[in-house]
Amino acid sequence: MDLVRLSWKNIWRNRRRTIITLTAIAFSIMLVQALHNLSFGVYAGMVDSGVRAGSGHIAVYRNNYLESRDETLYFKDGSLVDDISQINGVEQVLPRLYIPALAQSSRESRGVMLIGVDPDRERQVNPFLKTLPADGMIRSTDSRDAVVGTRLLHELQIRPGQKFVVTAQNEDGTLHSELLRVRGVVNSGMKDIDSSLILVGLGRATQLTGNSGSVHELAVILADAGLEATVHRQIAAQFAQGQDILAVSWEEAMPNLANAIKLDYASQKFIFMIILLIVAIGVINTLLMSVMERMREFGVILAMGSRPMTLRCMIMLEAVILGLLAAAIGTVLGSLATWYLVAVGIDLADLVPETLEFGGVVFDPVMRASWDPAWMLRIAVYVVCLTLLAAAYPAIKAGRTTPVEGMRHH
Amino acid sequence: MSLIELQDVSKIYRLGSQEIPALTGVSLTFEAGEFAVLAGPSGSGKTTALNLIGCLDHPTSGHVIVNGLDLGTASKKALADFRLQNIGFIFQSYNLIPVLTAAENAEFTLMLQKVPKPERRAKVRKLFVDLGIDGLENRRPADLSGGQQQRVAIARAMAADPHVILADEPTANLDSHTAEELLELMRRLNREQATTFIFSSHDDRVIAQARRVIHLQDGCLADDLTISK
Ligand SMILES: Nc1ncnc2c1ncn2[C@@H]1O[C@H](COP(=O)(O)OP(=O)(O)O)[C@@H](O)[C@H]1O
Ligand SMILES: [Mg+2]
Numbered sequence: 250m251d252l253v254r255l256s257w258k259n260i261w262r263n264r265r266r267t268i269i270t271l272t273a274i275a276f277s278i279m280l281v282q283a284l285h286n287l288s289f290g291v292y293a294g295m296v297d298s299g300v301r302a303g304s305g306h307i308a309v310y311r312n313n314y315l316e317s318r319d320e321t322l323y324f325k326d327g328s329l330v331d332d333i334s335q336i337n338g339v340e341q342v343l344p345r346l347y348i349p350a351l352a353q354s355s356r357e358s359r360g361v362m363l364i365g366v367d368p369d370r371e372r373q374v375n376p377f378l379k380t381l382p383a384d385g386m387i388r389s390t391d392s393r394d395a396v397v398g399t400r401l402l403h404e405l406q407i408r409p410g411q412k413f414v415v416t417a418q419n420e421d422g423t424l425h426s427e428l429l430r431v432r433g434v435v436n437s438g439m440k441d442i443d444s445s446l447i448l449v450g451l452g453r454a455t456q457l458t459g460n461s462g463s464v465h466e467l468a469v470i471l472a473d474a475g476l477e478a479t480v481h482r483q484i485a486a487q488f489a490q491g492q493d494i495l496a497v498s499w500e501e502a503m504p505n506l507a508n509a510i511k512l513d514y515a516s517q518k519f520i521f522m523i524i525l526l527i528v529a530i531g532v533i534n535t536l537l538m539s540v541m542e543r544m545r546e547f548g549v550i551l552a553m554g555s556r557p558m559t560l561r562c563m564i565m566l567e568a569v570i571l572g573l574l575a576a577a578i579g580t581v582l583g584s585l586a587t588w589y590l591v592a593v594g595i596d597l598a599d600l601v602p603e604t605l606e607f608g609g610v611v612f613d614p615v616m617r618a619s620w621d622p623a624w625m626l627r628i629a630v631y632v633v634c635l636t637l638l639a640a641a642y643p644a645i646k647a648g649r650t651t652p653v654e655g656m657r658h659h
Numbered sequence: 660m661s662l663i664e665l666q667d668v669s670k671i672y673r674l675g676s677q678e679i680p681a682l683t684g685v686s687l688t689f690e691a692g693e694f695a696v697l698a699g700p701s702g703s704g705k706t707t708a709l710n711l712i713g714c715l716d717h718p719t720s721g722h723v724i725v726n727g728l729d730l731g732t733a734s735k736k737a738l739a740d741f742r743l744q745n746i747g748f749i750f751q752s753y754n755l756i757p758v759l760t761a762a763e764n765a766e767f768t769l770m771l772q773k774v775p776k777p778e779r780r781a782k783v784r785k786l787f788v789d790l791g792i793d794g795l796e797n798r799r800p801a802d803l804s805g806g807q808q809q810r811v812a813i814a815r816a817m818a819a820d821p822h823v824i825l826a827d828e829p830t831a832n833l834d835s836h837t838a839e840e841l842l843e844l845m846r847r848l849n850r851e852q853a854t855t856f857i858f859s860s861h862d863d864r865v866i867a868q869a870r871r872v873i874h875l876q877d878g879c880l881a882d883d884l885t886i887s888k
Pocket of ligand 2: 706827
């Protein structure tokens with residue numbers, strides 16, 4: 250206890266130097282914590298819009314459908330939609346049928362991917378549909394209403410309200426056509442989507458293919474992305490024995506997004522490591538300086554009968570106190586910065602006029618942080634450990650002096 | 660058995676390839692309760708001799724036996740423990756720890772001995788009264804005069820009740836009046852509490868106060884006089 254008090258007093262011997270070092274460490278912690286929380290929030294936002302526009306947090310497919318996209322790999326969903334909806338933490342279950350088709354207007358024709366959806370459920374989730382006006386949405390699952398991408402509409406040279414025809418292969422091998430009417434227009438800002446998207450009611454879609462009651466995909470949206478693992482297990486438990494279907498996470502279903510996030514975070518981690526390395530060098534410098542200045546005093550302390558270990562402990566204690574203090578201040582600053590980034594965020598709209606796309610997902614131009622307290626604590630602990638590590642050499646150096654050597658210093 | 664015995668002690672410092680003999684074949688004994696001075700000009704080996712007596716350094720040859728123990732090959736840790744229990748030090752430039760108060764400085768060896776705080780406090784308070792520095796307990800060394808600092812250093816050296824107090828030119832940084840007072844104080848402690856003092860000096864006025872004067876010359880024992888008073 251006395252040693253702690255002595256270490257505390259020693260830290261404040263050179264007040265200015267200590268304050269500068271503390272500030273440097275604290276700011277680094279703040280920077281790392283705030284940056285991480287910002288990324289954490291932005292990634293979460295991207296995953297959220299990604300899963301809502303794509304195949305959900307968890308998607309249910311026939312085996313191999315994900316790899317082959319073979320349209321014959323559909324399955325009867327039966328009561329699965331209702332059963333999965335019952336699971337705790339499931340916000341929505343979206344049944345979908347994907348049909349490669351030919352879209353023809355009186356002037357043009359295009360190859361498209363027709364998607365049969367449950368319009369009410371889809372509307373609540375899909376970010377592209379949320380912005381549609383009330384009269385722009387498919388009215389019922391059997392209606393001839395279609396929601397079409399804006400580029401595709403342009404290419405087909407038709408306008409909202411006008412009719413067009415889609416043709417696809419029926420289950421029995423024959424070609425089948427359906428007349429559709431443009432009800433709503435999606436302008437996502439993403440070329441792929443805007444030039445190929447056609448959404449129709451699931452009922453109408455199965456008339457084209459003749460496989461009523463079948464889907465290719467059940468996209469499961471969760472209330473909280475963190476529940477994925479638990480819900481995943483519960484969904485898998487719903488499948489009947491021998492049923493050839495499986496649940497996959499969004500990371501597997503949308504590897505582009507998952508990899509883009511991983512890569513982005515990896516480069517950030519590298520920056521964090523460099524920041525922490527610079528901190529460590531600063532701490533080593535401070536502690537080494539303070540040790541070199543006190544060699545004479547260490548000689549005296551050793552002469553009076555202090556063990557070298559006691560001296561080493563004292564310097565390690567000084568480092569721990571410095572580290573803890575910096576971690577505390579840094580975490581407070583990091584929390585303030587995070588609070589700002591959560592509440593206000595950074596608006597990229599002024600900087601980047603185009604639609605922001607990342608890993609195939611459009612995201613909000615306002616970057617917002619999200620709290621990750623466990624990680625913030627981890628960084629604080631890392632920094633304390635780093636300070637300890639940085640103190641090792643100065644401490645060993647101090648413990649290695651002999652009283653006679655130490656007292657020769659001036 | 661003598662308190663301290665130096666048997667044919669030599670110390671040779673090495674500076675690169677050069678050998679500097681600091682002490683050559685010195686044999687001395689000190690009894691408990693002595694008040695002895697190591698006298699001699701600068702470079703005669705006084706500090707070296709005190710360092711050896713104080714178990715701060717090992718002799719190149721010969722034996723130093725303190726309180727019946729020859730610590731010639733002891734580890735740094737064992738030496739530290741031995742010093743903590745047996746030897747008090749006073750230095751020319753006081754060497755108090757600047758961030759600690761006078762009382763905390765005086766308590767330092769007791770703290771190393773893990774003596775409980777109240778006991779430490781009581782002991783140091785009494786010492787401060789004895790040494791005429793009561794009332795200065797909470798001052799920092801920087802706020803004390805040289806004489807006051809050296810008294811605090813004496814308190815620090817005496818606090819753990821060592822067998823011997825070694826003082827390397829304790830008055831060299833003090834004006835002659837303060838030096839005399841300090842020496843008088845040490846003599847009183849020696850008389851009243853039988854504290855053993857061995858100190859070094861090159862100042863004739865200081866040397867004249869000692870009961871035993873050991874003259875060193877170029878690292879050799881030149882003279883060992885006990886003055887009966
Ligand atoms: N660490 C050392 N390295 C080399 N030579 C030393 C060292 N310490 C002392 N000496 C030399 O040993 C001799 C005796 O020194 P010292 O004991 O300090 O004398 P004094 O204290 O009487 O002035 C001197 O010549 C001095 O230069
Ligand atoms: Mg000397």
